[in-house]
Amino acid sequence: MNGTNLLDIRDLRVSPRGMTETAILRGVTFSVAPGETLAVVGESGCGKSMASLAVMGLLPPGLERRSGDILFRGEPLPVDDNTAMRKVRGRRIGMVFQEPMAALNPVYTIGHQVAEVILEHEDISAAEARLRVVELLREVGLPSPDRIIDEYPHRLSGGQRQRVVIAMALACKPDLLIADEPTTALDVTVQAQIMRLLKRAQNELGIAIILITHNLGLVAQMADRVVVMYAGHKVEEASVQTLFASPQHPYTQGLLRATPRPGRRRAGGKPLEEIPGMVPAITDPPSGCRFRPRCPRATRECETVHPAVRQVGDTIVACHHPGRLEAVQ
Amino acid sequence: MSPLLKVSDLHCSFDTTRGKVHAVRGVSFEMQRGETLALVGESGCGKTTLARCILGLQKIESGDVMLDGQTVSGLSRRQLRPHRAAMQCVFQDPFSSLNPRKRVETLIREPLDLHGVGTVAERRKTVLELMERVGLRPDWSRRFPHEFSGGQRQRIGIARALALRPKLIICDEPVSALDVSVQAQIINLLYELQRDFEVSYLFITHDLTLVENFADRVAIMYLGQIVEVGKAGEIWRNPQHEFTRTLIEAIPVADPNVPMRGTRTFCDARVTVGGSS
Ligand SMILES: Nc1ncnc2c1ncn2[C@@H]1O[C@H](COP(=O)(O)OP(=O)(O)O)[C@@H](O)[C@H]1O
Ligand SMILES: Nc1ncnc2c1ncn2[C@@H]1O[C@H](COP(=O)(O)OP(=O)(O)O)[C@@H](O)[C@H]1O
Numbered sequence: 001m002n003g004t005n006l007l008d009i010r011d012l013r014v015s016p017r018g019m020t021e022t023a024i025l026r027g028v029t030f031s032v033a034p035g036e037t038l039a040v041v042g043e044s045g046c047g048k049s050m051a052s053l054a055v056m057g058l059l060p061p062g063l064e065r066r067s068g069d070i071l072f073r074g075e076p077l078p079v080d081d082n083t084a085m086r087k088v089r090g091r092r093i094g095m096v097f098q099e100p101m102a103a104l105n106p107v108y109t110i111g112h113q114v115a116e117v118i119l120e121h122e123d124i125s126a127a128e129a130r131l132r133v134v135e136l137l138r139e140v141g142l143p144s145p146d147r148i149i150d151e152y153p154h155r156l157s158g159g160q161r162q163r164v165v166i167a168m169a170l171a172c173k174p175d176l177l178i179a180d181e182p183t184t185a186l187d188v189t190v191q192a193q194i195m196r197l198l199k200r201a202q203n204e205l206g207i208a209i210i211l212i213t214h215n216l217g218l219v220a221q222m223a224d225r226v227v228v229m230y231a232g233h234k235v236e237e238a239s240v241q242t243l244f245a246s247p248q249h250p251y252t253q254g255l256l257r258a259t260p261r262p263g264r265r266r267a268g269g270k271p272l273e274e275i276p277g278m279v280p281a282i283t284d285p286p287s288g289c290r291f292r293p294r295c296p297r298a299t300r301e302c303e304t305v306h307p308a309v310r311q312v313g314d315t316i317v318a319c320h321h322p323g324r325l326e327a328v329q
Numbered sequence: 330m331s332p333l334l335k336v337s338d339l340h341c342s343f344d345t346t347r348g349k350v351h352a353v354r355g356v357s358f359e360m361q362r363g364e365t366l367a368l369v370g371e372s373g374c375g376k377t378t379l380a381r382c383i384l385g386l387q388k389i390e391s392g393d394v395m396l397d398g399q400t401v402s403g404l405s406r407r408q409l410r411p412h413r414a415a416m417q418c419v420f421q422d423p424f425s426s427l428n429p430r431k432r433v434e435t436l437i438r439e440p441l442d443l444h445g446v447g448t449v450a451e452r453r454k455t456v457l458e459l460m461e462r463v464g465l466r467p468d469w470s471r472r473f474p475h476e477f478s479g480g481q482r483q484r485i486g487i488a489r490a491l492a493l494r495p496k497l498i499i500c501d502e503p504v505s506a507l508d509v510s511v512q513a514q515i516i517n518l519l520y521e522l523q524r525d526f527e528v529s530y531l532f533i534t535h536d537l538t539l540v541e542n543f544a545d546r547v548a549i550m551y552l553g554q555i556v557e558v559g560k561a562g563e564i565w566r567n568p569q570h571e572f573t574r575t576l577i578e579a580i581p582v583a584d585p586n587v588p589m590r591g592t593r594t595f596c597d598a599r600v601t602v603g604g605s606s
């Protein structure tokens with residue numbers, strides 16, 4: 001057991017209920033240290049959201065955790081016990097989703113909903129809670145918090161709603177915040193404000209953040225460490241500096257090359273670098289390495305043997321032939 | 330020679346329960362033949378409304394649109410008909426913009442049928458050629474849209490838009506719903522098709538990073554107006570308008586050695602104050 005970690009996920013496997021052959025997460029392992037930002041990155045469908053929902057004990061009814069331990073401060077999280085998890089959610093682990101309306105109830109005021117989170121975990125009066133809510137709304141940068149507290153969600157812009165959800169997630173000063181694509185639905189200028197808000201909250205409260213995103217720009221700006229996922233597997237893990245300077249896995253390299261870099265004109269040829277092919281269907285994965293049909297480096301071995309996760313230098317990588325193929329751009 | 334597209338002082342507004350929304354406020358620009366012009370702006374700034382005005386799908390309040398030297402704004406449906414073939418569009422959501430009950434071959438052939446181009450056999454042949462050209466296997470022609478991935482559905486949309494050999498295709502956020510690796514595939518495809526089909530693109534996006542190596546020029550839109558137009562690289566290096574600077578600074582750079590920027594709050598004004606720039 002690693003005493004220094006806040007969260008440990010070990011060999012997590014998730015499948016649709018009753019379908020032992022199909023897996024959505026195929027043995028995913030990673031951990032989060034107190035106060036750090038871990039980015040989990042990968043294209044849609046690779047399992048980022050299901051990994052975080054498994055931690056919260058909120059997997060959709062059709063899915064089940066088949067194996068794998070989830071430890072919080074070294075203790076197993078009671079993810080299958082909803083009553084016990086209610087104490088963890090909000091209090092120890094806060095969560096922010098892509099769609100703020102998923103976390104907000106349209107028929108209650110903002111103030112009511114934020115106060116509810118506080119009252120669930122703390123024994124204070126409604127009047128005290130209201131003062132705390134105004135303060136929280138101010139801290140997340142909402143204009144005129146004493147007015148917004150009595151508004152309904154639909155009266156706010158998307159960015160303002162996401163700030164409210166962040167206020168709810170931070171209300172009880174959790175140790176860990178899981179932010180699942182928190183700005184994907186927002187404009188880039190609003191995204192920048194939300195990211196600065198998260199950074200500030202992290203500095204002030206010392207919380208750890210799991211930032212789930214497909215945006216490598218956000219990863220570069222926000223993360224200390226990065227986990228790259230592909231088709232239900234962790235394929236690479238490294239510090240943000242190492243990952244961008246010397247990505248080891250061909251998929252990571254492809255993602256980095258496909259990401260447009262502002263101010264860098266490509267010499268001739270096509271406007272953008274692409275990864276050929278597409279993500280395999282979870283019901284019909286290729287044999288051996290899941291990335292093989294799209295991989296420029298695939299060999300016979302990749303067809304038959306699934307690559308195990310191993311340490312190469314400062315990087316953890318699941319590939320038979322890791323290393324630089326050519327410099328990224 | 331006249332420009333391919335000339336939009337002059339275009340205005341469009343909507344009457345809503347909360348009053349009049351002036352979505353497009355005096356937009357003017359020109360596009361040359363074979364050019365790609367990117368129209369970049371944040372949500373609600375009027376990009377889609379402007380596109381719909383140009384396509385004749387949205388009534389305009391004032392101003393005019395000229396395609397190939399002929400006025401196409403303010404025409405009746407029937408008057409617009411001969412111009413429709415020259416102007417096609419590809420929408421953001423490949424999932425909702427394709428009729429789920431029609432086979433791919435029908436979806437791509439429909440514009441040819443509507444405009445009565447060639448014989449039935451010729452149309453069939455054209456469809457298969459188009460599928461091949463956009464990277465779809467011709468033997469998939471009898472499949473339905475739900476059997477394709479998001480990127481493939483966007484290829485179907487592109488084949489359909491190309492069928493009538495238009496001079497202009499308006500692409501409204503065609504890659505916004507797609508993953509980065511697939512985004513790159515679609516943008517590269519559009520780029521390759523441009524030469525063969527001699528088509529111009531008005532490429533609408535909220536993502537300025539996508540268009541730098543793709544568009545010839547970029548127009549930045551803010552609150553219903555085009556606030557800046559320039560060569561793509563030039564806009565990056567030397568943005569002139571305050572909004573463009575705010576936008577560029579907010580874009581997170583995929584390099585951990587570049588510190589986080591985006592400290593400007595220009596856009597907050599839109600939410601809290603509302604109204605003009
Ligand atoms: N309720 C569900 N039942 C069955 N499969 C699901 C369910 N929810 C998600 N999935 C599948 O799980 C995989 C991973 O999904 P998800 O974690 O949401 O991906 P990401 O967040 O990386 O985009 C996807 O292939 C998705 O189709
Ligand atoms: N049919 C409509 N009725 C009322 N308002 C509309 C309608 N379509 C668009 N708008 C408004 O016009 C403005 C511009 O919208 P739109 O052109 O869709 O922006 P964009 O495509 O840049 O996101 C927005 O304020 C939007 O709410």
Ligand code: SF4
Pocket residue numbers: 249250251289290291292295296297298299302307318319320321322
């Ligand atoms: S294991 Fe083989 S196929 Fe998979 S990423 Fe590595 S080189 Fe490519």
Ligand SMILES: [Mg+2]
Pocket residue numbers: 048049050180181
């Ligand atoms: Mg997700």
Ligand SMILES: [Mg+2]
Pocket residue numbers: 376377378501
């Ligand atoms: Mg739009």
